[in-house]
Amino acid sequence: MQIFKVKRSEPMQVEITVPGDKSVSHRAVMLASIADGDTVIQNFLPGEDCISTINAMRDMGVSIEGPFENNDVIVHGAGKYGLKDPQSVLNLGNSGTSMRLLAGLLAGHGVNVILEGDASLMSRPMRRVVEPLTHMGAQIACAETGCAPIIIQRTKQQLTGMHFNSSVASAQVKSAILLAGLYAEGDTSVTEPVLTRDHTERMLEAFGYPIIRDGKCVTLTGGGRLTGTTIQVPADISSAAFFLVAAAMTPDAEMIIKDVGINPARIGVINILWEMGAQITIENTRDVGNEPVADLHVIGRNLRGIQIPLQHIPLAIDEFPAIFIAAACATGTTVLRGAHELRLKESDRIQAMAKGLAELGVVVEPQDDGIIIHGGDLHGGTVDSHGDHRIAMAFAIAGWAARGTITILNCENVATSFPNFVEIAKFCKLDISVE
Ligand code: S3P
Numbered sequence: 001m002q003i004f005k006v007k008r009s010e011p012m013q014v015e016i017t018v019p020g021d022k023s024v025s026h027r028a029v030m031l032a033s034i035a036d037g038d039t040v041i042q043n044f045l046p047g048e049d050c051i052s053t054i055n056a057m058r059d060m061g062v063s064i065e066g067p068f069e070n071n072d073v074i075v076h077g078a079g080k081y082g083l084k085d086p087q088s089v090l091n092l093g094n095s096g097t098s099m100r101l102l103a104g105l106l107a108g109h110g111v112n113v114i115l116e117g118d119a120s121l122m123s124r125p126m127r128r129v130v131e132p133l134t135h136m137g138a139q140i141a142c143a144e145t146g147c148a149p150i151i152i153q154r155t156k157q158q159l160t161g162m163h164f165n166s167s168v169a170s171a172q173v174k175s176a177i178l179l180a181g182l183y184a185e186g187d188t189s190v191t192e193p194v195l196t197r198d199h200t201e202r203m204l205e206a207f208g209y210p211i212i213r214d215g216k217c218v219t220l221t222g223g224g225r226l227t228g229t230t231i232q233v234p235a236d237i238s239s240a241a242f243f244l245v246a247a248a249m250t251p252d253a254e255m256i257i258k259d260v261g262i263n264p265a266r267i268g269v270i271n272i273l274w275e276m277g278a279q280i281t282i283e284n285t286r287d288v289g290n291e292p293v294a295d296l297h298v299i300g301r302n303l304r305g306i307q308i309p310l311q312h313i314p315l316a317i318d319e320f321p322a323i324f325i326a327a328a329c330a331t332g333t334t335v336l337r338g339a340h341e342l343r344l345k346e347s348d349r350i351q352a353m354a355k356g357l358a359e360l361g362v363v364v365e366p367q368d369d370g371i372i373i374h375g376g377d378l379h380g381g382t383v384d385s386h387g388d389h390r391i392a393m394a395f396a397i398a399g400w401a402a403r404g405t406i407t408i409l410n411c412e413n414v415a416t417s418f419p420n421f422v423e424i425a426k427f428c429k430l431d432i433s434v435e
Pocket of ligand 1: 173
């Protein structure tokens with residue numbers, strides 16, 4: 001078991017870059033694999049989750065070089081129908097994005113595949129993709145519990161396009177259906193309750209595949225092909241979030257985080273920190289490939305508790321563990337409701353964070369769909385990340401605020417999304433050791 005120990009740390013004055021975006025890296029490998037021709041992916045995230053996607057594609061016969069030392073990956077596209085039956089089950093480790101997006105991509109491809117993962121992934125809900133894909137004519141099933149394994153069988157008939165009204169704000173569900181739609185007859189469209197990250201849509205366009213957007217509805221027509229290209233992956237705002245929060249809540253800190261992807265559906269953490277009184281400026285905004293990128297300039301100060309506005313929730317869905325640390329250190333009470341999805345992530349993030357914060361002396365009131373956090377002092381203690389990378393990193397940044405040593409158990413999965421987290425944390429003067 002990997003254990004992090006963090007101690008009260010000095011305010012940082014640093015400029016950093018964090019690794020490539022996880023969501024974008026997954027999608028780049030998937031689309032490049034079914035494209036015609038070669039794709040160069042620059043600044044690919046070499047985290048375990050994205051390596052699971054690379055390995056799955058390799059197991060289905062795609063030739064992929066890298067990740068090289070500079071984090072380039074070269075994918076020799078197998079073409080739209082070029083994937084082969086893998087020799088064995090595809091094990092996707094901890095990666096929900098790999099599992100749900102591949103379920104969609106493979107549903108109409110004409111392969112026999114079984115998708116599995118680690119204990120966390122095998123307990124996450126999969127019916128949300130299996131049901132709509134079945135509706136399109138896919139031969140796909142999951143366990144009776146609604147969880148993986150997902151079993152996909154070659155269909156005799158082509159999938160049929162459909163219009164799907166999604167009840168859950170999930171980019172993974174939207175993406176799974178759109179990717180299946182590439183193989184369907186006619187139009188496939190998805191309407192979301194709230195706009196979620198649109199990396200799939202942007203990347204389909206980058207691979208030359210037309211899509212139509214109309215408000216919260218996105219439509220594509222099956223039958224087209226994708227053309228290999230060059231994809232530059234922006235730095236991951238979900239990884240940047242840990243340091244963004246750490247600097248924002250630490251008086252006398254100053255930090256610049258370079259080249260961060262600021263896709264409008266990903267910037268909830270910035271909006272929420274602004275509402276809490278944080279001093280963050282978005283500088284040097286530009287487009288990299290089909291995604292907006294900027295440098296984030298943060299000056300630390302005391303934050304205040306807030307009622308988190310509902311519209312920010314889907315845009316900050318992965319950042320709540322870090323935001324809860326900001327709330328725990330803020331003056332006043334922070335209230336989050338309408339966020340039941342947090343219970344369905346790599347761990348039950350409401351429970352895991354509530355338990356850990358309580359261990360550190362914070363008064364918390366967990367709710368079925370959120371949490372109430374009464375800001376105050378954090379003392380030292382031992383917390384369990386439950387094998388959830390983002391819980392581990394969230395408690396690590398509490399080292400800038402806690403009065404005693406925090407021991408964080410089960411931190412090995414930090415490598416799924418942020419392999420050099422500890423190195424960057426040390427560079428930022430966090431007193432962190434790994435056992
Ligand atoms: C992701 C979508 C989100 C997010 C996950 C990555 C994606 O999941 O939590 O880390 O890449 O599409 P949901 O679609 O389940 O909200």
